[in-house]
Structure formats: C-alpha cells, structure tokens
Amino acid sequence: VEPSVRLTVDIVIFAVRSGSLQVLLIRRGIEPFRGAWAIPGGFVLDGEGLEDAARRELREETGVEEVYLEQLYTFGDPGRDPRGRVVSVAYFALLSGEGSTLVAGTDAAEAAWWRMDQLPDLAFDHAPILAYALDRLRNKIEYTTVGFQLLPEKFSLTALQRVYEMILGRPLDKRNFRRKLTVLQIVKPLKELDRTGNHRPARLYQLRKLSPEKLRDRGVLMPF
Amino acid sequence: VEPSVRLTVDIVIFAVRSGSLQVLLIRRGIEPFRGAWAIPGGFVLDGEGLEDAARRELREETGVEEVYLEQLYTFGDPGRDPRGRVVSVAYFALLSGEGSTLVAGTDAAEAAWWRMDQLPDLAFDHAPILAYALDRLRNKIEYTTVGFQLLPEKFSLTALQRVYEMILGRPLDKRNFRRKLTVLQIVKPLKELDRTGNHRPARLYQLRKLSPEKLRDRGVLMPF
DNA sequence: GAAATAGTGTCTGTTAGACACTATCAG
DNA sequence: CTGATAGTGTCTAACAGACACTATTTC
Numbered sequence: 001v002e003p004s005v006r007l008t009v010d011i012v013i014f015a016v017r018s019g020s021l022q023v024l025l026i027r028r029g030i031e032p033f034r035g036a037w038a039i040p041g042g043f044v045l046d047g048e049g050l051e052d053a054a055r056r057e058l059r060e061e062t063g064v065e066e067v068y069l070e071q072l073y074t075f076g077d078p079g080r081d082p083r084g085r086v087v088s089v090a091y092f093a094l095l096s097g098e099g100s101t102l103v104a105g106t107d108a109a110e111a112a113w114w115r116m117d118q119l120p121d122l123a124f125d126h127a128p129i130l131a132y133a134l135d136r137l138r139n140k141i142e143y144t145t146v147g148f149q150l151l152p153e154k155f156s157l158t159a160l161q162r163v164y165e166m167i168l169g170r171p172l173d174k175r176n177f178r179r180k181l182t183v184l185q186i187v188k189p190l191k192e193l194d195r196t197g198n199h200r201p202a203r204l205y206q207l208r209k210l211s212p213e214k215l216r217d218r219g220v221l222m223p224f
Numbered sequence: 225v226e227p228s229v230r231l232t233v234d235i236v237i238f239a240v241r242s243g244s245l246q247v248l249l250i251r252r253g254i255e256p257f258r259g260a261w262a263i264p265g266g267f268v269l270d271g272e273g274l275e276d277a278a279r280r281e282l283r284e285e286t287g288v289e290e291v292y293l294e295q296l297y298t299f300g301d302p303g304r305d306p307r308g309r310v311v312s313v314a315y316f317a318l319l320s321g322e323g324s325t326l327v328a329g330t331d332a333a334e335a336a337w338w339r340m341d342q343l344p345d346l347a348f349d350h351a352p353i354l355a356y357a358l359d360r361l362r363n364k365i366e367y368t369t370v371g372f373q374l375l376p377e378k379f380s381l382t383a384l385q386r387v388y389e390m391i392l393g394r395p396l397d398k399r400n401f402r403r404k405l406t407v408l409q410i411v412k413p414l415k416e417l418d419r420t421g422n423h424r425p426a427r428l429y430q431l432r433k434l435s436p437e438k439l440r441d442r443g444v445l446m447p448f
Numbered sequence: 449g450a451a452a453t454a455g456t457g458t459c460t461g462t463t464a465g466a467c468a469c470t471a472t473c474a475g
Numbered sequence: 476c477t478g479a480t481a482g483t484g485t486c487t488a489a490c491a492g493a494c495a496c497t498a499t500t501t502c
Contacts, residue, residue, distance in 0.1 A: 002230050002231075002268075003267075003268075003269065003270040004228035004229060004230055004231075005228060005229055005230070005231045005268070006226050006228055006229070007226075007228075007229045007231075007311060026454065038293070042225040043315070044226075044227075044228075044229070044300070045227065046227040046309075047302045047309070048299075048302065049300065049301050049302060050298065050300040050498090052389070055453080071297060071298065073295060073297040074274065074295065074313050076268070076274040077273050078271045078272065078273060079275075085270075085271075087231060087274070089298050089300070089313075121493095132288070156481085157481085157482090158480075158481075168361035173465070173467085174481090174483095175466095175467085175468095175482090175483070175484075176464070176466085176480085178482080178483085179464095179484095180464090181305065183463090184498045193473095195455075195473085197473090197474085197479075197480070198473075198474040198475065198478075198479070199473055199474070199478075199479040199480040199481075200471070200472035200473045200474090200479080200480055200482085201473065201481080202480075202481060202482090203473080203481080203482090240478070296454070317450075380454085381454090381455090382453080382454075397491095397492070397493075397494085398454090398455085398456095399455090399456070399457075399493095399494085399495095400492065400493085402455080402456085402489070403457090403491095404490095404491090407490090419500085420500085421452075421500085422451075422452065422453090422456045422501040422502060423451075423452040423453040423499075423500055423501065424453055424498065424501090425450080425453090425454080425456085425499080425500065425501045426453080426454060426455090426497035427454085427455090
C-alpha cells in the first residue's frame with residue numbers, strides 16, 4: 001500500500017521595484033514557524049492541476065492574472081515540514097513593474113516585498129528554494145527573453161538594461177547591450193517617448209514576439 | 225482539509241549502447257495500460273526522500289548504484305493516471321556504457337532497451353516525459369560535462385565524440401571537437417591505449433574533475 | 449601493402465568586450 | 476547654460492566553423 005502525501009505549491013514571486021529585484025513573502029500567522037517569513041503557497045486542491053494551483057495562489061496573493069510562471073523544482077525531503085509528509089512543487093513567477101504594486105486581497109496574512117539582497121530568515125526549507133529560483137532566473141535570462149516579463153509592455157532600453165544588471169548582479173556596457181538587441185531584432189521601437197525626468201526623453205520599445213525556435217536559431221540569446 | 229495524493233518517481237534511464245542512444249523501458253504486467261511500455265518507476269515509500277526513491281528504483285531496475293541522476297520535472301495533471309490522483313516526479317539517469325549491459329534483477333517484469341529514434345507507444349503521459357528528458361539532455365550536454373557520464377571512466381576521444389553526435393543528432397568536426405577539449409582542459413590523457421580493432425590504437429582519456437564554478441568561468445562549455 | 453581509424457593545423461568570418469563623446473530635454 | 480540621461484561607432488582579441496592529409500596499427 002502506497003503512503004499518501006500532502007502536496008503544496010510554493011511560488012517565488014519576483015518583481016523589480018524601486019531599482020531592485022524583490023520577492024514577495026508572507027508572514028506566517030500559524031505554527032509551525034509562526035511569525036516567520038515564508039514563500040507564498042498552499043495546498044493543491046482535489047482535481048486541480050499543479051500549475052492551476054500555482055496560478056490560483058498567485059491570484060489570491062497578488063490579484064494578478066496572466067503572469068509568467070514556470071515550474072522550478074520539487075522539494076520532498078521527509079523532514080522538511082514538521083507537520084508530516086508534505087511535498088512542495090515550487091514555481092517561480094515574474095511580475096511586471098506595474099502589477100507589482102498591488103499587494104491586494106492578501107488573505108488577512110501580512111505580505112511584503114523584500115529585496116533579494118536583504119532577506120529575512122525564512123520558514124521551512126524556503127531559503128534554499130529562493131536561492132535556487134534566483135539561480136534559475138540568472139541562467140534563464142541569458143538565453144531567453146524572460147527578463148522582459150519584469151517590465152511593463154512598453155519600456156525604455158535603459159530600464160531593460162537595469163533589469164539585466166539587477167538580476168545578473170553586474171554592470172553592463174550600454175553600447176554593447178544595445179548592439180546585441182539590434183542584431184537579435186527582439187525589440188521594436190515605438191513612436192512614444194518616456195518624458196518623465198528633467199532630461200532628454202527615452203524612446204519606448206516593445207518586445208517583438210518570436211518563437212523560441214527562432215530565438216535558438218539566432219544563437220544564444222543574451223550574454224552581453 | 226487537504227486532499228492527499230499518491231506520489232511516484234519515474235526514471236528515464238539513458239545509455240549509449242551499440243552506437244545509439246537508448247532508454248530502458250518496462251512492459252506493464254498489470255492494468256492500466258497492461259502490455260504497454262512504460263518508463264520505470266514506482267511509489268515513493270513512507271519517509272523516503274524523492275531522490276532516494278529514484279535511486280532505489282534505479283537499483284531495483286538495473287542493479288546499478290552511483291549513477292548520474294537529476295530531477296527533471298513534476299507531472300501532476302489530474303487526468304494523467306486513470307487510477308486517481310497520482311503525481312509523478314520524473315528523474316533522468318545516465319548509465320555508462322558498461323553498467324548498461326546489466327538488466328539484472330528486473331522484478332519479474334519484462335525490461336528492454338529501446339533506441340530513442342524507434343520508440344514504441346508508451347503508457348500514461350510517458351511519451352512527453354521522455355521527449356522532455358531528451359530535450360534536457362541535449363541542452364545540458366552543451367554547457368556541462370554530463371555527456372561523460374554515458375562513457376566508462378576511460379574513453380577514447382572518438383568514443384566521446386560519438387556520444388555528442390548521438391545526443392545532438394548531428395555530425396561534429398573531429399578537429400574542432402578536439403581543439404575545444406584542449407582549450408577547456410577538461411580531459412586528461414592516460415598512458416593506456418585502446419587496442420581493439422585492426423587499426424591504429426586510440427589514446428584513452430579521463431575526465432578531469434573540475435568544479436562547476438570553474439566550468440562556468442571558462443565560459444559556456446560545449447558548443448562545438 | 450591494403451584496410452581502417454587515429455591524430456594533427458590553418459584560414460576566415462563572426463562575435464564579445466573595451467572604450468568616450470554628442471544629442472536632447474527641463475528648468 | 477547647467478544638469479541629467481539618451482543615444483551612437485570603432486577597434487581588437489577570442490572563438491566557431493570549414494576543410495585534408497599523415498601516422499600507426501592489424502592482417
């Protein structure tokens with residue numbers, strides 16, 4: 001007879017806010033780890049798909065639909081949850097700068113954005129999960145266009161470069177960055193300008209939709 | 225109240241045998257999908273870690289210990305198993321040419337190696353799982369040294385090249401391949417030669433153990 | 449010496465990385 | 476005209492890809 005197991009999804013929700021990469025965490029109101037910060041998540045419901053469960057939690061936590069969501073890894077060590085056998089399928093989500101302002105409908109529990117470089121102590125095995133998510137994001141940004149998910153639909157090239165710099169944790173050269181965007185043709189200039197700030201306005205761009213195959217054909221995507 | 229779920233691990237076991245990339249499949253002796261071929265796997269036991277369960281199944285199926293094993297993805301669509309809610313954590317394993325001969329202690333069930341380019345119909349959602357595993361292997365071989373896990377400890381450079389060609393599905397240039405190995409310094413020449421065959425013997429080499437960080441420092445690893 | 453595979457070097461086009469100045473706007 | 480950010484081109488070193496002949500062994 002096969003033992004049964006309780007299944008949760010945990011979602012590492014990233015956003016770029018006020019110039020830094022941040023994660024949404026919630027403070028636990030109940031034991032175990034009462035009062036500690038944790039990655040948002042919850043149990044998978046009866047007859048519910050894993051990704052569906054993740055999207056539901058995401059909606060409950062942030063009010064946002066239609067976000068980038070990707071399965072990360074499944075954590076199932078017997079001792080990871082003091083309540084018994086709980087296996088967690090971890091996901092990571094990327095919110096665009098706009099959506100990230102609303103920490104709405106937050107289930108009564110306290111929720112807050114934390115800078116990735118100033119994290120609190122975390123409940124369960126959530127610290128390594130977060131570290132792994134960041135690692136995955138760092139890798140993936142270099143050969144896909146996931147990074148664009150952290151920006152609104154229209155963005156300036158400088159804003160895009162800031163996102164890459166934040167995630168990679170190092171400065172990039174402005175001219176090399178823009179040259180790469182040009183040769184890959186992944187970005188489409190708009191007529192609009194960003195006129196905030198007392199200086200020359202920046203042209204706004206959009207991500208040009210390309211199939212992943214096309215991206216691969218053009219070579220590895222993003223090592224600036 | 226959280227519904228509970230049954231948890232399995234499935235292991236996509238790859239090996240290079242008689243010049244092609246092959247997978248180990250077992251023929252199901254019971255319903256559902258009785259008589260169909262399936263990826264080996266089984267239920268996770270009480271108090272057993274996920275990777276532990278995968279290694280146990282691997283041992284039961286092949287008799288082999290100490291193999292490369294990596295978590296692939298977790299499949300949990302509600303309809304994927306007609307018996308009810310069964311969530312499967314898929315792994316993939318790489319056997320070295322040697323270990324792959326022993327399909328020992330195979331649990332009474334019929335087990336066989338299948339060429340990746342001539343697969344039978346598969347039970348459950350195992351066809352996309354297998355496709356995904358191959359995809360992952362193809363990607364990973366280009367920036368890590370996982371490919372070496374498909375060879376015995378000592379190997380000729382031609383044998384190594386064949387492994388890369390099989391997985392990538394295209395011929396590689398012998399001189400470019402060897403040049404890359406040289407500049408990356410990932411391979412160490414031995415005194416021994418491979419004297420099989422009625423022709424000039426090939427020098428044998430060993431993988432030089434390098435930390436993953438080192439590999440990254442030297443740039444992306446394997447695009448020949 | 450024939451058959452079979454091992455082993456070796458060069459040239460060329462592309463790409464990544466370093467680097468500094470002019471343009472345009474608000475106030 | 477000052478402050479602030481946008482926007483633009485060149486040179487160089489490293490790397491990828493194309494390509495063909497000699498070396499060593501067995502039988």
